[in-house]
Amino acid sequence: MTPETLARLTALRHELHQYPEVSGQEEKTAARIAELLSQYRPEEIVTGIGGHGVAAVFDSGEEGPSVGIRCELDALPIQEVSDAPYVSRVPGKGHLCGHDGHMTIVLGVAEELARQRPTRGRIVLIFQPAEETGKGALAYRADPKFRNVATDYVFSLHNLPGLALGGVELCTGPANCASRGMRVVLKGKTSHAAAPQDGLSPAKAMARLMPALAGLGPGGELDSEYALTTLTHAELGERTFGVAPGFGELWVTLRTVSDGRMARLVADAEALVRQHAEADGLGVEITYDDVFDACTNDPDAVEILAAACRVQGVPLRLSEKPQKFSEDFGQFAKGAKAAMFWLGAGEEHPQLHNPDYDFPDDLIAVGADIFLTAARQLTG
Structure with a gap:
């Protein structure tokens, strides 16, 4: 040139x-x-x-x-x-x-x-x-x-x-690596902050899920079993002091070396989310974006x-x-x-x-x- x-x-x-x-x-x-x-x-x-x-x-x-x-x-x-x-x-x-x-x-x-x-x-x-x-x-x-x-x-x-x-x-x-963004929405019921017992808050389920999801993908060697889960965003309820939250949202990036390992990680992550949501009587919605094979x-x-x-x-x-x-x-x-x-x-x-x-x-x-x-x- x-x-x-x-x-x-x-x-x-x-x-x-x-x-x-x-x-x-x-x-x-x-x-x-x-x-x-x-x-x-x-x-x-x-x-x-x-x-x-x-x-x-x-x-x-x-x-x-x-x-x-x-x-x-x-x-x-x-x-x-x-x-x-x-x-x-x-x-x-x-x-x-x-x-x-x-x-x-x-x-x-x-x-x-x-x-x-x-x-x-x-x-x-x-x-x-x-x-x-x-x-x-x-x-x-x-x-x-x-x-x-x-x-x-x-x-x-x-x-x-x-x-x-x-x-x-x-x-x-x-x-x-393969990767995808997993969006988890937990659905409960709002209540007055003075009477949280009359609502259904996702707070406890979110607190349990964040370390639990991270534990599914600790990273490590880039071999066939490599899996990394990275929490990128969390939101709980409205930005107000008067309302006990009725919804929560977690964004997690899942990452693996192979598509097969990704399929297993997705299945494990979805099962974990549903387990914790059901334990607290919460509704749940899981969607994906930024999906890379x-x-x-x-x-x-x-x-x-x-x-x-x-x-x-x-x-x-x-x-x-x-x-x-x-x-x-x-x-x-x-x-x-x-x-x-x-x-x-x-x-x-x-x-x-x-x-x-x-x-x-x-x-x-x-x-x-x-x-x-x-x-x-x-x-x-």
């Missing part, structure tokens, strides 16, 4: 950074991406996939493998704290996970493909919405438009604070990425452990040989989702070169 190209892409990343849109609301981001892609003259640009998803198809016209390269469109509902001149201009929202950088990397691939098309098969650039909620990849693949842009292989990346800048971590098999890297796809790192001289660390973070990229592995690699954002870099996080521009060329080298192993 020439210095001029990198400077142009960096400026583009800063533009995207200033106008973040959260999951499901990426309309303007998607339109800008489609506009930028048009200058690279792909054979086809498909929009509105699974919401605001975009795909650009670079087709050789010859028989051969179809290769996908995926990034994400969405930002986070977090107020950015930064002195950068390109700080978010949208109050309460920010690209604090680096998806602005991921998009820019894939646009860098598009620029190289405009100069040199694949010689066989095709390369499909995937701009996926709503990764942060776990809904985007599922909706993208479920959309009838997806059939025309489905691929045999698909690669993705995520930047990783704590890993040396520009280095790569890669593993075969389990790559990202486990993400598994295909061995063949991993070897292609590893070879690309070696060709580019990128430091590579092969790992036997998945990341605790969840990723909806695992949905793409249900129809293709898929693998995600982790690209180091720096050992002392602010963590993902921190208010002072910012994507390192030094990763733009590294990520684009790895993706392009991996895809050309298959398509020439």
Whole structure:
């Protein structure tokens, strides 16, 4: 990548950074991406996939493998704290996970493909919405438009604070944990605070459930039995001194290495909730959100990425452990040989989702070169 190209892409990343849109609301981001892609003259640009998803198809016209390269469109509902001149201009929202950088990397691939098309098969650039909620990849693949842009292989990346800048971590098999948000609503009956005995308070059941649910998932080694339950929110009654509470709500994140272990954890957690609710005569409602299946890297796809790192001289660390973070990229592995690699954002870099996080521009060329080298192993 020439210095001029990198400077142009960096400026583009800063533009995207200033106008973040959260999951499901990426309309303007998607339109800008489609506009930028048009200058690279792909054979086809498909929009509105699974919401605001975009795909650009670079087709050789010859028989051969179809290769996908995926990034994400969405930002986070977090107020950015930064002195950068390109700080978010949208109050309460920010690209604090680096998806602005991921998009820019894939646009860098598009620029190289405009100069040199694949010689066989095709390369499909995937701009996926709503990764942060776990809904985007599922909706993208479920959309009838997806059939025309489905691929045999698909690669993705995520930047990783704590890993040396520009280095790569890669593993075969389990790559990202499954997770889901469990919302528990306990239903009783309010009463005057002077006569709590005339109501039905969920307070005691909530007090028992919080440590009990935590005990189901103590964390530990990232093996097949790994389970982590994290209490993220609790609410009891109204904010008043005159009313004894009649409802309670708990939000708990469940996390496991595999989907099978998740199914067992869900069953155990639901049974525990119902047991404590019934013991106190409470009604109960359990719902789920932010559902992420486990993400598994295909061995063949991993070897292609590893070879690309070696060709580019990128430091590579092969790992036997998945990341605790969840990723909806695992949905793409249900129809293709898929693998995600982790690209180091720096050992002392602010963590993902921190208010002072910012994507390192030094990763733009590294990520684009790895993706392009991996895809050309298959398509020439």
